[in-house]
Amino acid sequence: MTSDPYSKEVRRLFKAPAHAGIANGPSARIDAQGVSVELSVEARNGQVEAARFRAKGCPHLVAAAEAFCADLEGQPVAALETQFGVDIMRRLSVPVEKTGRILVLEDTSALLAGKL
Amino acid sequence: MSEPSIYLDYAATTPVDPGVADALSQALCDETTLANPSSVHRAGRLSAHRVATAAEQVASLLNCDPGQLIWTSGATEADNLAIAGAARYRADRGRHLVTMPTEHKAVTDMFRALEKEGFNVTWLAPGPDGMLDIGHLEQALTDETQLVSVMHVNNETSVVQDIEAIGELCRSRDILYHVDAAQSAGKLPIDLRRMPIDLLSLTAHKFYGPKGVGALYVADRPGCHVEPLLFGGGQQRSIRPGTLPVPLIVALGQAAEIAEQKQASDLAHVTRLRAALWDGIEGVEGLVLNGHSSRHYPGIVNVSVADVDGESLLLDLEPLCVATGSACNSQNQEPSYVLRSMGRSDAEAEGAIRFSFGRMSTLEDVEQAAGLYVNAVSRLRQLAPAA
Structure with a gap:
């Protein structure tokens, strides 16, 4: 039997992305690598109070965007500038051929950081 | 859960039809399918009889002579054998071949391999609806053309090509015509006594039979022949040697009989x-x-x-x-x-x-x-x- 290309975590995050939508704050969007990612945050006193995403792409990308937004809430806005792609790929067992898509998410985050 | x-x-x-599954399971444990059908002893002759019966069942479905069928492992092998076998057989007459980029990989990859052997392949693009324009085919044919391969039903889009018109055009130019019928055999009417088709591939598992067995029809007419891809014990007139998988062939025959009825x-x-x-x-x-x-x-x-x-x-x-x-x-x-x-x-x-x-x-x-x-x-x- 061919192994399931999606981990349980990817399936859970893809099926019920609690952070899908638009936050009441600045946003950034990048269309590249055949995917679209839009991130938005609501920040107060240098802290991210709410993070939201919208994405068109594969299940791994959607799951990664959901995991990233969930992690971001409560963090300093500087967290938007961290290079999280490798960690999130490892955590979600994202296949290496999808690296480019995850980097689009990372680049969108960096773009958003520049707007805060 | x-x-x-x-x-x-x-x-x-x-899925495998229950009637086919019954026939296969019986054939796996039956003395009439036990022996190598090439053996001349009684058990071998019983196996050969079961193979002959299956050939009659498939031939009835396609309305052809049972002797025009070559057993294969499936449609991929049948496609490969038809295309490479016919192209190489007629290479001394010309090295131009015609097909479409929308064919199954078993066809397109074989043509690409032949391009590396020095054959010249024309790839005819379909219209937006997936259909081949017969006029474009006619323009593509040259005195060097020896083989055209255009499938019956496309496996992705279900488009049904006009195989009779293509076959008539090929026949009028003495060009062999191969049809990949993996998606249509057993599902749409195919009448090989009437249709101008020289080579036709099918596989059991697309019409409720088991995986691992298929057949290639080779018309019995001058200039229509395929060179083998495999070499061995001389079975099937050395066109496709190898011990026949009798239970699978019995199951293919049963699938064909049920398909004809239903x-x-x-x-x-x-x-x-x-x-x-x-x-x-x-x-x-x-x-x-x-x-x-x-x-x-x-x-x-x-x-x-x-x-x-x-x-x-x-x-x-x-x-x-x-x-x-x-x-x-x-x-x-x-x-x-x-x-x-x-x-x-x-x-x-x-x-x-x-x-x-x-x-x-x-x-x-x-x-x-x-x-x-x-x-x-x-x-x-x-x-x-x-x-």
């Missing part, structure tokens, strides 16, 4: 299912049918929406078992080469879903599938950034 699957991927492979009712059944599926999904905004509106086999429906990712759509459709394109092509993430050849954009090709159904599918299956599709497209559109 996970939800039961709804299997709508019949174009990839069909062809009309099966076709009526999938026509009803197609109408129900279409009723359920046609309201989806931006939906594109990948295929021909009338020249199609009704058991395959391929649709696209350009603004939804195909891989996410496939996961969202679970427990539905469908394909994003050809199942044989599912290991790579490139957009379908068939849909790209028909002029679809990368986005449309990536968002394509192929529903395929058949004898064992139910109205409830396709109605559930339609509901899942509508809901999945809606959810993924909500998830995506605004256009």
Whole structure:
């Protein structure tokens, strides 16, 4: 039997992305690598109070965007500038051929950081 | 416990018909299929008789002579044998071959291998509806052309090519015509005594038989012959040597007999299912049918929406078992080469879903599938950034 290309975590995050939508704050969007990612945050006193995403792409990308937004809430806005792609790929067992898509998410985050 | 699957991927492979399964299980433990059919002792002759009976069953389905059939491991081998075998046999007459980029990989990859051998291949692009323009074929033919290969029913789009018109044109120029009938054998009428076809490939597992067995029809007429790809014990006139898998051949024969009996009712059944599926999904905004509106086999429906990712759509459709394109092509993430050849954009090709159904599918299956599709497209559109 061919192994399931999606981990349980990817399936859970893809099926019920609690952070899908638009936050009441600045946003950034990048269309590249055949995917679209839009991130938005609501920040107060240098802290991210709410993070939201919208994405068109594969299940791994959607799951990664959901995991990233969930992690971001409560963090300093500087967290938007961290290079999280490798960690999130490892955590979600994202296949290496999808690296480019995850980097689009990372680049969108960096773009958003520049707007805060 | 996970939800039961709804299997709508019949174009990839069909379930085995219970009558075929019975015949196969009996044949696996039966003294009449025990021996090597090439052996001259009594048991060998019994096996040879079972093979001959299966050949008569397949020949009856196709309306040809049983002696014109070569057993293979499936349609891929039959396609390879037909194309390479005929091209090499007639290479001294000319080295020009014609096919389409929308053929199955078993055909296109064989032609690419022949290009490396020095053959000149013309690739005729289809129209946006997947059909071959016969005028373009006529223009492509030269005095050097020896073989044309154009499939009957496309495995991704269900488009039905006009194989009689293609065959007549080829016959008038003394060019061999090969038809990959993997998706049509047992499902649509094929009459090889009437149709001008020289080589025809089929496989059991696309019409309710087991995987691992197929056949190649080779017309008995001057200039029509294939050189072997394999060498060995001289079986099947040395065209395809190797000990015959008698139980699988018995099962293929049984599948052919059942298909002949049920062809009309099966076709009526999938026509009803197609109408129900279409009723359920046609309201989806931006939906594109990948295929021909009338020249199609009704058991395959391929649709696209350009603004939804195909891989996410496939996961969202679970427990539905469908394909994003050809199942044989599912290991790579490139957009379908068939849909790209028909002029679809990368986005449309990536968002394509192929529903395929058949004898064992139910109205409830396709109605559930339609509901899942509508809901999945809606959810993924909500998830995506605004256009």
